[in-house]
Amino acid sequence: MSIANRRPVPVLLLATGFLALWLILAAFPFMWTLWGSFKVEGDFFSKADWANSIYGTLTTAETGGSFTGDGYHGAWIKEEFWRAALNTAIVCVCVVTVSLTCGTLGGYALARSGYRYAFWFLFFALIFRAMPPITLVSGYLLPFFEWNLWGHLYTTIIVLVAINQPFTLWMLHAFFKNIPQDLDESAMVDGCTRFQAFRHVIIPVMWPGVITTGLFSFLLAYNDFAVTTMLLSKENQTMIPKIASFLGTTQTKGNVMFAVAAVVSVTAPLFVMIMFFQRQIVSGLTAGAVKG
Amino acid sequence: MTMMKSLVMGTAMAVLTSTTAMAAGHGCDISEGRVNIVGNEFPAIQSVAAAALECASGVEAESNLTADHQKINLAGMQGNPAEYTSAIVANSSIVALINEDVVRPLDDLVAMYGQDIPARQLITIDGKVMAVAFMANAQHLVYRKDVLEQIGMDVPTSYEEVLAAAEKIRAEGIMENPVGGAYAAGWNLAEEFVNMYLGTGGQFFEPGTANVSINNAQGVEALEMMKALTEYMNPDYLTHDSNATSAEWEAGNVALMNMWGSRTGPLMDTEGSEEVVYSNTVAGGPLTVGDSGNAASTLWWDGWTIAKNISDEDAAATFQALAHATSPALLNDETMEQAVWLMDGFEPQPLNEGVLATVAAGANPYPMLPFMGLLHTSLGDNIADYLQGNESAEQTLADIEAAYTAAAKEQGFLQ
């Protein structure tokens, strides 16, 4: 670590205290959910006494033990949540790939073009993003039904990519602005075409930005409800609409815990993913250090 | 649809059998056509859809049951051919499909395949059969037997008696907020007003027109009764939908509430609450308000329709499958408890008594008017202002009328 990052003790204490407070705030609801997912609904959502969810009064009365795996069993085995998880995996991978491919090309061009029309392009992209997704989706329904596009995973993937494209473009544009222009321009002086310069000089140094943008594309596809719930048929359902169907309009007893268990159990792969990619973000540091 | 067409019936059935109990029943003889059902998602509808798909197992059959059914059923039936051959609707939601002219009259199909359907299941509009109902629902009183015994009062039959009982329960320190109700701002709150206003004998519209007329003495009376009830409710009542109200009940915090008949089953089973709560939960009849003697409740049905933009084979296949699914063949030990079924052979369970009493008391069906949905939305948006004490009852009613009128003009119901 560079000496510039060394810090005096009081600052360190302050920073650590602040971070600890934030981590508690950020993680407490999830930890509470993790604990509660092994209880019955009557305990976890107890209107009688919140301490029930710690001691598991009704869990003991109804299942015999103070912990139960019923939520997990119900979600994954009875309701076949793995199908939805599989669909989500497909949607996420495709959305991230397509979104980043289109986005990096576009974002790079927007950051490097000095012309006014690049600004207007970004401006309209932003105005497009202002459109509430709920209006967009209800507008898609009729043509999609008419042209037999409704219900398929690929339709949803393309829609998610398109709706998210303004965000991706803006974000990557902001990151590319941070990469000095000399870098690719000198490559072009050396005889590279614009695309070769992008491919060989820019791509290696842009990982922090791309990974961060990819993370958001991923989370968007992963957490989307407005689009997936309206555009996917039952057999192509992704996780979030599936979870919504556990909740239903009239909450069937016990099914709420399926939703809680499902949410908790799909968080584990995300942990692995973030552990992996945070190194990539930092590895961009060394690559980024070559800049002028 | 190519993908759905290629869907072998075997896989469709494998998915469905695993999720829903199947009604035992064969004898369906559908050899051509297509069945695709869209509808809401709760156990009774799941049973009906599963039985229909089983019946149509010889042809391409699918269902899409989702809480968002109202957002997709119209678009899904407007195409030609329509994606969905049938939508399962209620008396409030059928009007949207009829207004857009996407469902077909069923008279010819009833004559050909539906002679066994009793007349009470047929929903006719202007003499034409537009839907076949299969279950009924209504709101009615649910009470705690033990608490009423403790305060020595009879089961209330009117909201005035509910207030008196609530006062006594509070005064004796048994419960702080003994009254419950689905008063969440929006659809639920509007539904409570519809009940209460009909209970006072009010009319929503000038007869034969779309002109709203609720800013009157009955409107004020209904609002005032609702406000009086909220004094005995949990202070968070504006966020309590029927799920949250049921949770309050199971926690033992509430002794009297107006609740959906379809919800009483889970309140009486042994899960989710203490023994003292579930064993003392009893379904009462509908409540009245003021001296009008009308039941302050509305009757609801759920039924199925057939899309207009589909071939005759598809319509015939769908009709046969659903007619079979809503025939006595559906009823067995498991499905019997799921709803108040309208077909022959239904044996009322103790928990159904509330709905049956409401029907017997002559409560009004929820108005099946083309513009009722617009009024319902306006009600849901505005009543909370009055309950929170921000404005007078008259002002709230005037706001509702103004909001409705603007919406009805946009929809072409008013000029």
Next chain:
Amino acid sequence: MKHSTFFWFVLPSAILMLLFIALPIVSVVTQSFYSAHEQVIVTVENCGPFGCTESTAVDQEATQALQDEEPLGKWVGTAIYTDRNHLALGEISDAWISADGLPDFGRSLMNLPFYKAMAFTLTYTFIVTPLTIILGFFIAIAVNSVAQALKGPTIFLSLLPMIVTPLVGSLIIFWMVDARGVLGAGLQWLASDPNLSVKASTAMMWMMLMFYGVWHSAPFAFVVFYSGLQTVNTDTLEAAMIDGASRWERIRHVVIPHLFPLTTFVALIQLMDNFRVFEPIVSFQAQAHATSLSYAIFNDLGGETRLLSSAAATSVLTIIGVAILLSPVMVRTYRDFTPRS
């Protein structure tokens, strides 16, 4: 960059956005100028399981004839924009004339759905956006300084508010802040008021929605700033240190300018998302206390009879609102785009 190169680089994005966003926007704008046809209403008798009632219905044949004449609907110009459920110009001028002083006029204004929604939306936007940026920035600085081995878990925990689907996350938090929930009970204990209920008062509900807003979107700002920090030039930082710059001065003069383009980006996105606040209102059942334009659209489209033109008009108003809100940031960005020689 050459025009043709630019064209080919942005083409995939441009096609996607044109097809799936620009075209729908055109149709939405068109829709907002048309209302449904006059519906021919007839009196009919309806029968069902509960007997027969005299009722009304739409005369399909007569209405169909009108429909065929003008398939788009009836042209009404800006009538939908100005009606009571939107800008309510007529009601405002009436209220202005009859108002008994400014406070009375304000009350009349707040009684109109559009202005009531705007009051909450703007408060929410202008409180949540800066807090999110500041909180996200400090989290990024703090996380950046923890030991390498702890970074992964710290980042993961910090992202949790964003990862856990709001569908279930808000259900749980909604329960937690209930008067009988763990946070609600904690608040009552803190305030020594056993009757305190967050869900019962408008002010508390607003505060909770804003708190949730900051909590939910701080991870976004954090991640953007954190990855921005990875490219801060350490040489510059060291040089500044040798020149005797204090820690704060280094942040102020090196780190913050470096993060500035990213801050603009975060501000743009946050302003826009907060202006379109919707999810927490539905999840927390807060519609009695707070509404927004997006909620109004949801309400129009989610009712038993869908109000397409009304939803379209509100969507257009949302876009205009966002454009106005973002104009200062856009002007700045525009200056950055001064053509180079």
